[in-house]
Amino acid sequence: MDINTLYSVKITGYNDIFKESVRIYRDAVDFLIPVCIDHWNDIISVDGVCQRKMYIEHLVHKTNNYPHPLYPFDKKFYKFPSYLLRGAIAEALGKVSSYMSNLTNWKAMDPSTRGRRPGIPKAGHIYPCLYRDNTFIRTDTYEAKIKVFIRNTWDWIIVKLRKSDVDYIIHHCSDRKECAPVLQKRGKQWYLDFCFKEKVTLKDTDIFNQTIVAVDLGINNACTCTVMRPDGTVLGRYFYNLSKEYDCLKRKIDHIKRAQRHGSRCVKNLWRYADGVNHDISVKTASFIEGIARMYDADVVVFEHLDTSGRKHGSKKQKLALWRKNEVQRMVADKVHRLGIHISHICAWGTSRLAYDGSGTVLRGNKSQKTNGSYSVCEFTNGRVYNCDLNASYNIGSRYFVREILKALPATERQHIQAKVPGCAKRSTCTLSTLINLNSALYA
Numbered sequence: 203m204d205i206n207t208l209y210s211v212k213i214t215g216y217n218d219i220f221k222e223s224v225r226i227y228r229d230a231v232d233f234l235i236p237v238c239i240d241h242w243n244d245i246i247s248v249d250g251v252c253q254r255k256m257y258i259e260h261l262v263h264k265t266n267n268y269p270h271p272l273y274p275f276d277k278k279f280y281k282f283p284s285y286l287l288r289g290a291i292a293e294a295l296g297k298v299s300s301y302m303s304n305l306t307n308w309k310a311m312d313p314s315t316r317g318r319r320p321g322i323p324k325a326g327h328i329y330p331c332l333y334r335d336n337t338f339i340r341t342d343t344y345e346a347k348i349k350v351f352i353r354n355t356w357d358w359i360i361v362k363l364r365k366s367d368v369d370y371i372i373h374h375c376s377d378r379k380e381c382a383p384v385l386q387k388r389g390k391q392w393y394l395d396f397c398f399k400e401k402v403t404l405k406d407t408d409i410f411n412q413t414i415v416a417v418d419l420g421i422n423n424a425c426t427c428t429v430m431r432p433d434g435t436v437l438g439r440y441f442y443n444l445s446k447e448y449d450c451l452k453r454k455i456d457h458i459k460r461a462q463r464h465g466s467r468c469v470k471n472l473w474r475y476a477d478g479v480n481h482d483i484s485v486k487t488a489s490f491i492e493g494i495a496r497m498y499d500a501d502v503v504v505f506e507h508l509d510t511s512g513r514k515h516g517s518k519k520q521k522l523a524l525w526r527k528n529e530v531q532r533m534v535a536d537k538v539h540r541l542g543i544h545i546s547h548i549c550a551w552g553t554s555r556l557a558y559d560g561s562g563t564v565l566r567g568n569k570s571q572k573t574n575g576s577y578s579v580c581e582f583t584n585g586r587v588y589n590c591d592l593n594a595s596y597n598i599g600s601r602y603f604v605r606e607i608l609k610a611l612p613a614t615e616r617q618h619i620q621a622k623v624p625g626c627a628k629r630s631t632c633t634l635s636t637l638i639n640l641n642s643a644l645y646a
Contacts, residue, residue, distance in 0.1 A: 205536070210394070211395075212367055230286070234258065238258060238294050255295065283336055284336065289330060332382060348385075375398045400540075416429075416595045438498065481529075491503065491530075506598060507547040552631060554580075554593065556633050559633070597632070599634075601629055607640060
């Protein structure tokens with residue numbers, strides 16, 4: 203698979219000099235969008251993306267073979283760099299293609315319920331890609347030349363690149379393919395965003411020989427990891443509690459509450475501090491999970507499919523809103539894919555509610571007399587008290603193995619197994635006991 207990563211390098215010494223170049227580039231895209239719409243039927247009849255770009259370029263740009271273009275692009279955008287023109291054409295093509303698809307879907311809908319017609323797209327807040335040798339030349343390790351619009355013409359300027367950013371890229375991306383940078387503005391500073399490509403081969407281990415890391419992400423605790431084998435053997439159990447970081451986040455939130463209560467106008471800055479602490483929790487959690495997967499040379503990291511979109515309710519709604527479970531999963535995916543490890547997701551329903559030994563629904567909080575109102579432990583119906591997150595991680599790994607083992611079996615054998623072990627037919631109720639019973643039926 204291909205892995206793309208983006209690293210930003212801050213440009214030092216310049217601030218407002220790039221604004222005019224970006225404005226002209228956006229105006230060029232706005233100029234090309236109507237051209238693409240008017241000639242859309244002819245464009246889609248041309249095979250190949252590069253050929254379509256050349257077709258549009260012949261409509262607006264004067265060359266020796268096409269001395270009379272239909273549109274006065276060269277007069278309006280004097281000495282516009284050719285590679286920037288091709289980048290603008292690619293942007294316009296993408297926006298018009300999306301617009302035409304939306305328009306086709308809109309026309310196919312019922313007129314009484316389809317709503318308003320899709321609007322013609324605009325360039326929006328896009329930034330130019332600086333192609334090598336035409337608009338970007340690397341002159342030194344910490345220095346580059348960029349072609350920008352300055353003194354009423356397109357000319358080269360030398361920019362300094364921040365040393366710490368360049369050193370970080372040299373240290374981490376020396377073996378990756380570097381693509382053309384994109385000029386980008388964040389806040390009041392300008393950056394060059396470098397994209398790096400690399401190819402990795404993911405492991406192709408048979409399901410009956412896999413080792414997985416089942417991860418239960420928590421709201422109060424960072425994560426609980428269980429290393430499992432297909433027969434239900436647990437190789438390792440790991441808990442990661444970032445008590446210091448969670449306590450710091452709570453103090454930040456309490457500070458925000460006090461400021462809001464007194465009508466403070468600096469709440470935005472306070473939220474920035476809280477987001478920084480929350481991001482630090484995500485980074486440390488992802489690094490911990492990657493370390494466990496590397497330690498056991500795992501084949502798959504299994505997560506729950508957590509969808510908490512929409513309005514939150516209850517006393518835990520703020521914690522749910524601040525919970526960055528998707529960010530952690532994205533970070534882990536980026537890290538473990540480089541190790542050749544797969545990422546998989548299972549249904550999250552009942553993983554904490556059902557006991558891993560198959561005894562049924564557990565009791566938590568005030569419903570159990572043995573837990574003293576705590577939600578970190580639970581009571582099984584047989585009276586056993588167990589850690590809730592560890593119980594959930596058992597069920598997460600078991601559901602993955604039950605699903606993949608059944609998929610690997612022929613249809614007739616699968617039906618025979620499901621008749622012997624009815625619990626594996628409904629994966630949202632599978633537990634560790636279901637996986638053990640499934641293995642017993644397979645090797646009976």
